[in-house]
Amino acid sequence: MHAPPQMPLTPSDGPGLPAPSQDDKSQAMICWLLTIFIGFIGPIIFFAISADKPYVKRQAALALTLCIVVFAASFVSAILMLVLIGFLLLPAVAIYSLVVCIQGAIAANKGEDFRPAIIDGICQSLFKV
Numbered sequence: 001m002h003a004p005p006q007m008p009l010t011p012s013d014g015p016g017l018p019a020p021s022q023d024d025k026s027q028a029m030i031c032w033l034l035t036i037f038i039g040f041i042g043p044i045i046f047f048a049i050s051a052d053k054p055y056v057k058r059q060a061a062l063a064l065t066l067c068i069v070v071f072a073a074s075f076v077s078a079i080l081m082l083v084l085i086g087f088l089l090l091p092a093v094a095i096y097s098l099v100v101c102i103q104g105a106i107a108a109n110k111g112e113d114f115r116p117a118i119i120d121g122i123c124q125s126l127f128k129v
Contacts, residue, residue: 020055020111028059031119040067042071047127058129059108062116063101065123070097 020028032040046060057123073093080086100116107114123129 024053024055025111027056029105031060032105033086034107035063035067040064043067059100060128062119062123064098065104065119065126066100069119069122089104
């Protein structure tokens with residue numbers, strides 16, 4: 001017997017969370033794409049202006065948390081460049097950041113509740129969203 005394939009979680013699957021509108025999906029996707037090009041400024045703006053939009057606020061908090069983690073990892077890799085391991089770590093951090101941003105933009109466009117592995121737990125403890 002095969003179990004039915006699981007559908008990705010959407011905000012409407014959670015208790016009390018409405019499904020995001022098309023406008024919310026577009027804003028969340030733009031937030032993730034801006035993270036690629038201008039770093040933490042886009043997520044801060046979307047986090048500040050989306051008090052009444054829980055889906056956009058959560059995606060902005062995740063993108064902002066990603067920026068914080070990438071900054072910390074880049075700082076550590078810059079220090080580790082003294083022992084040459086940082087030259088391997090820095091491209092890995094950049095690739096991870098790019099992949100998570102692209103996955104976040106795709107998931108936000110579909111209206112899915114995107115939960116990147118490392119970032120989600122840190123985001124919940126930092127922003128309580």
